[in-house]
Each structure stands twice: as C-alpha cells, then as structure tokens.
Amino acid sequence: MTIDALLTRYSVGPKYLAEPGPDDAQLALMAQAALRAPDHAELVPYRFKVVRGDAKAQMAELFASAARAAGKGEEGAALDAERALKPPVTVAVVARIDLGHPQVPAHEQWAAVGGAIAQFMTAAHALGFGGKMLSGAKVRNPVIAAAFCGPGETLLGWIALGTPAKRPSGPARKPAVAEVMEDWHSPCKP
Numbered sequence: 452m453t454i455d456a457l458l459t460r461y462s463v464g465p466k467y468l469a470e471p472g473p474d475d476a477q478l479a480l481m482a483q484a485a486l487r488a489p490d491h492a493e494l495v496p497y498r499f500k501v502v503r504g505d506a507k508a509q510m511a512e513l514f515a516s517a518a519r520a521a522g523k524g525e526e527g528a529a530l531d532a533e534r535a536l537k538p539p540v541t542v543a544v545v546a547r548i549d550l551g552h553p554q555v556p557a558h559e560q561w562a563a564v565g566g567a568i569a570q571f572m573t574a575a576h577a578l579g580f581g582g583k584m585l586s587g588a589k590v591r592n593p594v595i596a597a598a599f600c601g602p603g604e605t606l607l608g609w610i611a612l613g614t615p616a617k618r619p620s621g622p623a624r625k626p627a628v629a630e631v632m633e634d635w636h637s638p639c640k641p
C-alpha cells in the first residue's frame with residue numbers, strides 16, 4: 452500500500468547496495484513518481500542523469516582525478532572512485548533554478564526539487580530497491596559539476612540505487628509527530 456511505502460522508506464548506503472539495480476522501466480517509474488511532486492507553475496526545476504554500465508567507470512575516473520587534483524593521495528583517489536563504482540546505478544540530481552522567475556521564488560523551486568527526490572526515492576523503495584541521496588564536497592568541485600550540469604544548473608548530489616543487501620540496524624531516528632505538527636491559532640487577540 453502507498454502509505455506503507457511512505458512510512459517505511461529508509462536510506463540504504465552504497466556499502467549495502469547489491470546488484471541488480473533498477474532497469475529502464477523501473478527507473479522510468481521513479482522519474483514519473485518524481486514528476487508527481489508539487490511544483491509551482493510546473494517548472495520542473497530538476498533533471499536526473501542515470502549513471503550505469505560503462506559510465507560508472509567514467510564517473511570513477513572523474514572522481515579519482517578530482518581527488519588527485521585536490522591533493523588526495525592514491526588511496527583517497529581509489530576511495531572516491533569506489534563511490535562511483537559500488538552502487539549498481541547512480542542517478543545524479545541536477546537542479547535548474549530560475550532565479551529571475553516572476554512568479555516562483557527560488558525557495559519554492561528548491562522545495563519542488565526536494566519533493567521530486569523524496570518521490571523518486573519512495574518509488575524506488577516501493578519497487579524493492581534501496582537507495583541513498585548523497586552529496587559531499589564533490590558537488591562543489593567545478594570539474595565534476597561541469598560534467599553533469601549545463602550553464603546555470605546546480606549539481607545537488609547523487610542517488611545511489613541497488614538491491615538492499617542488508618537492512619540497516621535501525622532506521623534513522625525521526626522526531627515524534629507532535630514535534631513537527633501542531634494546531635495554529637492566531638496570535639492576534641480577537
């Protein structure tokens with residue numbers, strides 16, 4: 452049931468992601484779910500770039516050379532390359548925020564991007580896949596960002612996807628509902 456998927460999704464890190472990753476049809480369902488997220492003026496301020504097959508080795512080389520350029524040794528470069536190679540499928544999330552939009556401020560467009568990521572990941576979970584959204588300093592590396600983004604776009608991060616090889620010992624702790632939702636009353640005296 453949909454509500455079960457919403458209530459039980461949890462992130463699965465790349466270490467615990469095994470083959471198989473999602474295929475074309477399953478990735479298309481995830482993108483369709485993302486497109487159902489609330490999106491003011493239907494700007495669709497994001498794109499997904501799927502990294503799989505041979506492209507994983509290309510992303511690994513990109514990560515490794517960025518690591519070397521940043522002064523990391525061969526061990527650090529190999530570690531960064533492994534981040535590209537380990538997940539069966541990686542989906543880069545690229546935001547395209549229109550800062551001059553007359554109707555929709557940037558924060559609303561970012562909210563739409565976040566909603567799309569959540570829907571994408573919940574769809575992955577509902578289809579039996581595990582995944583985790585990851586960013587880190589790499590998204591701010593200009594060479595890496597340029598490999599994924601066009602002019603004016605922002606590399607938000609990557610969703611690592613695969614079959615969960617192990618459930619996490621416990622899902623991430625979440626606050627009680629009462630901590631995030633309460634009745635509102637006007638602060639103005641009637």
Ligand SMILES: Cc1cc2nc3c(=O)[nH]c(=O)nc-3n(C[C@H](O)[C@H](O)[C@H](O)COP(=O)(O)O)c2cc1C
Nearest residue numbers: 460461462463568583584585586587607608622623
């Ligand atoms: C845009 C974005 C970037 C993130 N980057 C990282 C990251 O680099 N490293 C990390 O451990 N978690 C990162 N997270 C958080 C995890 O994806 C995950 O949501 C968090 O660990 C909570 O786990 P849960 O999804 O099971 O609740 C990021 C989340 C978002 C939305």
